[in-house]
Amino acid sequence: MLDVALQFLVNGLVTGSFYALMALGLAMIFGLMEVVNFAHGEFFVMGGVVAYAFCNVLGVDFYLTIVIVVALMFAFGAATDYLLIRPLRGQHLLSTALVTIGLSIFLINTMLLTFGTSPQGLDAPFSRKPIIIGEIVITEGRLFAIVVGAVAIVATHILIQKTRLGRAMRATFQQKEAAALVGVNVERVYTLTFALGTAMAAIAGVLLGAVFVIHPSTAELATLKAFVVVILGGMTNLPGAVAGGLLLGVVESLWGGFVSTGYMDVIGFALVIFILLFRPYGLFAPRPGR
Amino acid sequence: MSSQRLPLLALLAAAIALPLVFRGEYFMHLMIMVLFYTVLASSLNIVTGYIGQLSLGHAAFFGIGCYAAAMLTLDAGWSVWTAMIIAGLAAAVAGFVIGYITLRLDGHYFVLITLAFAEVLRLVVINWEEVTRGPLGFPNIPRPSIVLGGEVMVDFSSKTHFYYVALVLVVITLWAKHRFVYSAMGRASVAIRENPRLAQSVGIDPFYYSMVAFVLGAFFAGLSGWFYAHYISYVGPDVYGFGFMVTMLIMIAVGGRGTIVGPVIGAAIITIVVEELRFAREIRLSLFGLLLMLSILFFPRGLVSVPDLLRRRGWWPGAGKTGTA
Amino acid sequence: MALLEIDVLSKSFGGLQAVRDISLAVDDGEIVSLIGPNGAGKTTVFNLVTGYLPPSSGRIRFAGRDIVGLKPHTIAGLGLVRTFQITNVFPALSVFDNIVAAHYLKARVPLWKTWFRDRAVAAREATAHAAAEEVMGFLGLGHRRDMTAENLAYGELRLLELAIGLGAGPRMLLLDEPAAGLNTEESARLVTLLREIAGTRGITILIVEHDMNVVMEVSHRVVVMNFGEKIAEGSPEHVRQHEQVIEAYLGRGFEDEAPATPA
CATH class of the missing domain: 3.40.50.300 (P-loop containing nucleotide triphosphate hydrolases)
Structure with a gap:
């Protein structure tokens, strides 16, 4: 019983690290920039699709592919912000929500046309042989996904806490006018933040392709799940988003394993409703003093 | 006072005469869908256009209307017309409950909690098979009929009959909305949309009017669900899904939110564009996404603002006057 | 007292x-x-x-x-009515519509009367509109009547805020x-x-x-x-x-x- 639970826990952590990466990206775009980004799941799938093009079709080395995908998706995110989001800054949130809905419709259908409707896995250089640690079974690929996820999260943390860009970001999202006054190029910070958020989602997509499969039709649910996690984490709280992602992965895995798979997807949404009603500042943030 | 009345009346006259001139089955179907979406998009516009809240749970009220109609007529054996009233009321009650819980939250939280409610409902409908028949849904939902003195007067075998029912629904919806917009209540709602804190300072209770708009929107969404169920004769869990939500959002955004005519224009254009893009086959939806992005970027206030934009450049007669309400 | x-x-x-x-x-x-x-x-x-x-x-x-x-x-x-430090108006509405909206308390009617109007409703509407005209005249905003608030000059915006405050009676x-x-x-x-x-x-x-x-x-x-x-x-x-x-x-x-x- 306990070893089964432990196995579900580990499986949950794998899914959870995908959620965490996606949510970290969305916490930047939605939490900090306040853009209701409905294309986030598409950014995620696009990471996998672009990786598929390089790795499987062009035969590029898997590890190099990851680097290429991150760079390309970062650029794609920057372009998206520049062309679609920037002209609408300061307008009603409906405007940006709709533009991202348009983008998501465009991206998902274009991907369905080029990639096809059948799920595909990446040619990742991992052995299929399971690694057995005590009672737990894990594959090389899954371990790799957890490690890369952790590295990406830590790197983001360092970027935000230690670098000049990170300081500019924190200043901008705390007090935009003040940041502009002390010489921060606020527009640039916005664009880079959006690009970073996009790249995060894309990394999750590549890892998913390496461990499971790439499947364009998962984009919509991925978007919704990412929103759920961002709320669990407390909107602007980046470590909270990571914790929320891992938590949702584990809870879903345990629920699916022990209770029922039917209502598995309900958990997240039910949690959101519960949290927004009783802890609107998220699960992991302290109650704000009044 | 109501600059929108004349074009609306002209449209109505044309709509009444339409089936007398064009009789094609396919054309009638298109027009029926335009009318149906006019009701649905207008109902969302009461909330999003006038109170200014982006409710992503609106499809839930449409879905409740659909399922109420299907279950009442198929499982309970009620008349289609009784089901109409109940479908509207059931959605309104759901609107009251969900609104009461969610309207206390601001902007971004509201968007997501309404979405979460709709998703939970959709997943429950899929999984609670004993009551909702799960993913299979309800096929063979009966057509309405009008019986007078024991004799069937109208049996709804022709699309024209549905057309006129849809038209009546549109007229009721737009009349109710017109009265709402050009009243103290409509002004209060717009004030809340424009500046909730300032609205409070002149004595307006934002929560109260948000509730009124939310319940009203839910009611008309429920009515449109009733119509959809009986016209299409099938409903499944997808009526709660994001597809309908996105469609109605796009309609009010492209037409012009916060206006009465906007959703009408949006419903007509989007329904027809989606049909016309059939020639493009596979790339149809990609093109649609592209068009949506362009329309939001270039006409952020919707197509109803085009005359204003042209007027400002002197390409259209009349003084340049702006404003959405 | x-x-x-x-x-x-x-x-x-x-x-x-x-x-x-x-x-x-x-x-x-x-x-x-x-x-x-x-x-x-x-x-x-x-x-x-x-x-x-x-x-x-x-x-x-x-x-x-x-x-x-x-x-x-x-x-x-x-x-007891307040105004705000940072400019606060209803930006997308015309000057007159701003002031009419501010006369909400004068125009307010029971919910159902929104759809089933009687003479009392018309009378309240007329009162509110007349009062709005009067306030607009008092603050000298008449010549800006149909201009959208967001297009007003700064000084006029501050007058409009005052008008909104007065509108609440x-x-x-x-x-x-x-x-x-x-x-x-x-x-x-x-x-x-x-x-x-x-x-x-x-x-x-x-x-x-x-x-x-x-x-x-x-x-x-x-x-x-x-x-x-x-x-x-x-x-x-x-x-x-x-x-x-x-x-x-x-x-x-x-x-x-x-x-x-x-x-």
């Missing part, structure tokens, strides 16, 4: 005491100014009085009624820096208007203002705050010579102290 009575009112945010034991009374028909350096807690007092923030302790009575705990719109309904107006950003000519005009509002219209005014010319000209009485506390009160002349006041303004008081109140 005073129209507005504030009794040992306090407000703290976390550990920060934004308002400390303020007591203040404003009589019917008076114009009272509340002054003090930035961050002294003046806007917080407004937010507490009008229900936008709950006080930590203290009592507030308006026209003899305890108003602590009431919602902002209820307080406005009692005739107040017994007492709380004005938050109405002269901020106005040029000399516009300030002079504001002084005239404020006197008329108090004199002819019989509306009591409590005003937060940094423009000392305006304060000295309109006020019957001046109350000075610093670091959340009341440090002086009296006639404009009295306050002008008050030692602590001079120190508050010229001495250490100019450093930025308390964080911005969530106004």
Whole structure:
């Protein structure tokens, strides 16, 4: 019983690290920039699709592919912000929500046309042989996904806490006018933040392709799940988003394993409703003093 | 006072005469869908256009209307017309409950909690098979009929009959909305949309009017669900899904939110564009996404603002006057 | 009896005491100014009085009624109406529609009458529109009637804010820096208007203002705050010579102290 639970826990952590990466990206775009980004799941799938093009079709080395995908998706995110989001800054949130809905419709259908409707896995250089640690079974690929996820999260943390860009970001999202006054190029910070958020989602997509499969039709649910996690984490709280992602992965895995798979997807949404009603500042943030 | 009345009346006259001139089955179907979406998009516009809240749970009220109609007529054996009233009321009650819980939250939280409610409902409908028949849904939902003195007067075998029912629904919806917009209540709602804190300072209770708009929107969404169920004769869990939500959002955004005519224009254009893009086959939806992005970027206030934009450049007669309400 | 009575009112945010034991009374028909350096807690007092923030302790009575705990719109309904420091109008509406919307309390009808109108509804609508016309004329905004508020010049925007405040039909107006950003000519005009509002219209005014010319000209009485506390009160002349006041303004008081109140 306990070893089964432990196995579900580990499986949950794998899914959870995908959620965490996606949510970290969305916490930047939605939490900090306040853009209701409905294309986030598409950014995620696009990471996998672009990786598929390089790795499987062009035969590029898997590890190099990851680097290429991150760079390309970062650029794609920057372009998206520049062309679609920037002209609408300061307008009603409906405007940006709709533009991202348009983008998501465009991206998902274009991907369905080029990639096809059948799920595909990446040619990742991992052995299929399971690694057995005590009672737990894990594959090389899954371990790799957890490690890369952790590295990406830590790197983001360092970027935000230690670098000049990170300081500019924190200043901008705390007090935009003040940041502009002390010489921060606020527009640039916005664009880079959006690009970073996009790249995060894309990394999750590549890892998913390496461990499971790439499947364009998962984009919509991925978007919704990412929103759920961002709320669990407390909107602007980046470590909270990571914790929320891992938590949702584990809870879903345990629920699916022990209770029922039917209502598995309900958990997240039910949690959101519960949290927004009783802890609107998220699960992991302290109650704000009044 | 109501600059929108004349074009609306002209449209109505044309709509009444339409089936007398064009009789094609396919054309009638298109027009029926335009009318149906006019009701649905207008109902969302009461909330999003006038109170200014982006409710992503609106499809839930449409879905409740659909399922109420299907279950009442198929499982309970009620008349289609009784089901109409109940479908509207059931959605309104759901609107009251969900609104009461969610309207206390601001902007971004509201968007997501309404979405979460709709998703939970959709997943429950899929999984609670004993009551909702799960993913299979309800096929063979009966057509309405009008019986007078024991004799069937109208049996709804022709699309024209549905057309006129849809038209009546549109007229009721737009009349109710017109009265709402050009009243103290409509002004209060717009004030809340424009500046909730300032609205409070002149004595307006934002929560109260948000509730009124939310319940009203839910009611008309429920009515449109009733119509959809009986016209299409099938409903499944997808009526709660994001597809309908996105469609109605796009309609009010492209037409012009916060206006009465906007959703009408949006419903007509989007329904027809989606049909016309059939020639493009596979790339149809990609093109649609592209068009949506362009329309939001270039006409952020919707197509109803085009005359204003042209007027400002002197390409259209009349003084340049702006404003959405 | 005073129209507005504030009794040992306090407000703290976390550990920060934004308002400390303020007591203040404003009589019917008076114009009272509340002054003090930035961050002294003046806007917080407004937010507490009008229900936008709950006080930590203290009592507030308006026209003899305890108003602590009431919602902002209820307080406005009692005739205690405030304006905001940063420009606050209904931006997408025309000037006239702004003012009509502000006459909500005059136009309000029972819910069902929105769809089933009778003569009473028409009468209320007519009253509200006439009142809006009158306020628009009084503030000299008639020539901007159909202009969208967001396109107004700054000085006119501030007049529109005043019009919105008057639209709610107040017994007492709380004005938050109405002269901020106005040029000399516009300030002079504001002084005239404020006197008329108090004199002819019989509306009591409590005003937060940094423009000392305006304060000295309109006020019957001046109350000075610093670091959340009341440090002086009296006639404009009295306050002008008050030692602590001079120190508050010229001495250490100019450093930025308390964080911005969530106004």
